Amino acid sequence: MSASQFLKDRTFPDPRTAVDGLVAIGGDLRPDRLLQAYRQGIFPWFNPGDPVLWWSPDPRGVLLPEEVHLSRSLRRHFRRNPDLAFRFDTAFDAVVAACAAPRADAQGTWITPEMQRAYARLHVLGHAHSIEVWQAEALVGGLYGVALGGVFFGESMFSRIPNGSKFALVMLARQLSAWGFVLIDTQFLTAHLASMGARELSRTFFLDLLTAALQLPGRSGAWQMEIEGQDVF
Numbered sequence: 001m002s003a004s005q006f007l008k009d010r011t012f013p014d015p016r017t018a019v020d021g022l023v024a025i026g027g028d029l030r031p032d033r034l035l036q037a038y039r040q041g042i043f044p045w046f047n048p049g050d051p052v053l054w055w056s057p058d059p060r061g062v063l064l065p066e067e068v069h070l071s072r073s074l075r076r077h078f079r080r081n082p083d084l085a086f087r088f089d090t091a092f093d094a095v096v097a098a099c100a101a102p103r104a105d106a107q108g109t110w111i112t113p114e115m116q117r118a119y120a121r122l123h124v125l126g127h128a129h130s131i132e133v134w135q136a137e138a139l140v141g142g143l144y145g146v147a148l149g150g151v152f153f154g155e156s157m158f159s160r161i162p163n164g165s166k167f168a169l170v171m172l173a174r175q176l177s178a179w180g181f182v183l184i185d186t187q188f189l190t191a192h193l194a195s196m197g198a199r200e201l202s203r204t205f206f207l208d209l210l211t212a213a214l215q216l217p218g219r220s221g222a223w224q225m226e227i228e229g230q231d232v233f
Helices: 003-009 031-039 072-079 092-100 113-124 164-179 203-213
Strands: 022-025 053-055 060-063 084-088 128-135 138-148 151-159 183-187 199-201
Touching: 031 113, 031 138, 060 203, 072 164, 084 164, 092 113, 092 128, 092 138, 092 151, 113 128, 113 138, 128 164, 138 164, 151 164, 164 183, 183 203, 199 203
Parallel strands: 151 183
Antiparallel strands: 022 053, 060 183, 060 199, 084 128, 128 138, 138 151
């Protein structure tokens, strides 16, 4: 599909037919288009200055909330930091900005100002959420993503202390499990995510699972943490 056609009819092709994971080129990042994309198992990912690229990779990285892996070493590290606190949705913009900040192991960022504004709009609408790790009122780790039905679509994470993003992911998974969510979409599988229990699914299986999970009631509006770190770690 050409960019001009995509801009005109505002529909996505069937992601099951995407070659090398690329579904479409062009369009914008308005809330209705982003939500439509997530419901079809599609997400935006592109370099600054390029047109918006829409992806549905095969295979797909996922984490089932009840299968998140909490290692003994992670438990020990948490206990060495008894002043850690976890919150939802109290510093969404700061979490996204931290995820977009330069990293020693990466060149540049795909979280452009345009992307940051787009997810800020989804946050205001109650669809995008942040989980934050706080230490002495300093934001030291976290992640953000989009929630629809019983699915959380993870976008990015960051750490300012060792294991900060792992703490956030464990707490997110445990809270989502308690709320009846059945799937965390990690998009791709990395060694970091695999160590936490993530796995790969074929795109076809992922899309079938997604269709069923979207029928669950989910949780709208601003989120509040209902579990304590001491009870999890």
